[in-house]
Amino acid sequence: MEDTAKRNFPLTRIQRLIGERMLKAKRTKPCFYVKAKADMTELMTIRRKLGKALGAKVTSNTFFIRALALAASEFPAMLGRLCDNRIVIADEINVGFAVNSPQGLVVPVIRSADKKTLGRIAALDELLTNKARHNRLALTDIEGETIALSNLGAYGIDSFIGITPPQTSTILSAGNVVRTIVPVHGCPEMRKIVELSLAVDHRVISGAYAARFLSFIAEQLQNPKELI
Numbered sequence: 023m024e025d026t027a028k029r030n031f032p033l034t035r036i037q038r039l040i041g042e043r044m045l046k047a048k049r050t051k052p053c054f055y056v057k058a059k060a061d062m063t064e065l066m067t068i069r070r071k072l073g074k075a076l077g078a079k080v081t082s083n084t085f086f087i088r089a090l091a092l093a094a095s096e097f098p099a100m101l102g103r104l105c106d107n108r109i110v111i112a113d114e115i116n117v118g119f120a121v122n123s124p125q126g127l128v129v130p131v132i133r134s135a136d137k138k139t140l141g142r143i144a145a146l147d148e149l150l151t152n153k154a155r156h157n158r159l160a161l162t163d164i165e166g167e168t169i170a171l172s173n174l175g176a177y178g179i180d181s182f183i184g185i186t187p188p189q190t191s192t193i194l195s196a197g198n199v200v201r202t203i204v205p206v207h208g209c210p211e212m213r214k215i216v217e218l219s220l221a222v223d224h225r226v227i228s229g230a231y232a233a234r235f236l237s238f239i240a241e242q243l244q245n246p247k248e249l250i
Contacts, residue, residue: 037126047188051223055183056233060240062185062199063214068246076141082216083119083173084144086180086196088249089242091115091135091143094169097235101168101227109226118187119147121154128154129187131167175199181217191223192232194239216243216246 033041049223065085073080093117094100101112115136118129128151132143153159157172170193172184180200184193218240222232241248 027109027203034125036123036128040127042183042189048185050164051186052225053186053221054224054229054232055219055221056229056236057181057217057219058236058240060216060218060243062216065243065246066199066214069214072140075142076144078141078144079148080140080144082146082175082196082199083146083171083248084140084192084241085246085249086171086173087117087135087147088140088144089130089239090169090171090194091138092242092249093138093235093238095136096238097231097232099227100222100235103189103193104193104223104225112168114166114168116166117171117185118164118169118190119171119173120184121151123154124157125151128159128164129167129179130154130159130163131165133166144145152242159226170194171196175216181219186221188225190225192235193221194236195219195221 023095032036040070062082076228090192098111101115102109114134116131116133118131121128121130132138132146135143149162167187167189170184170187170190172193172198175196175198178198180197182197184195186193197217199214199216201212203210204213204215218236220232220236
């Protein structure tokens, strides 16, 4: 009886809701996928010192949120949604980022992320993540997502493809930062490389547009001082 109980347990309300929404998104959105790699060596080198200077915990996730938001300001169609045969562009760049909580996956949202400094994003990233892990998120903390981020690098996952949430047309997935030998000016060199993936609703966004968007994100991550 005890073994059976361990193998059978009810879904939480949040798990049921997320499951229903993800299933609907997967069934109704004809997504395509693009991938790119970014050299994170400089970013990882300055991250800790930058955190001390800003007085906040700066993680790779902080940089991903900042880069994603700034890229969306340059490529606003990535914020589009199909509504009654019209593409409607969101008024705000609100980045939702996936967090594993005791009740299942939750998605806190940093509103107007393109207008916030890296330090402010770092502080909100830490605050919302802690609230999520202690089941203290308010409704206002999870509302208004217009573009999404999922980062599984902390779990040692090198690459994966996310499911575009129902209310968005774009999700950026980031994997682990991996030490890799790559050619630099014709010579082999050890660098820290991350693989990035985009899942995009093809009804709203073209492949070429999404490719340029992802390249813009990779370029920013490779030049992290532009994100400060």
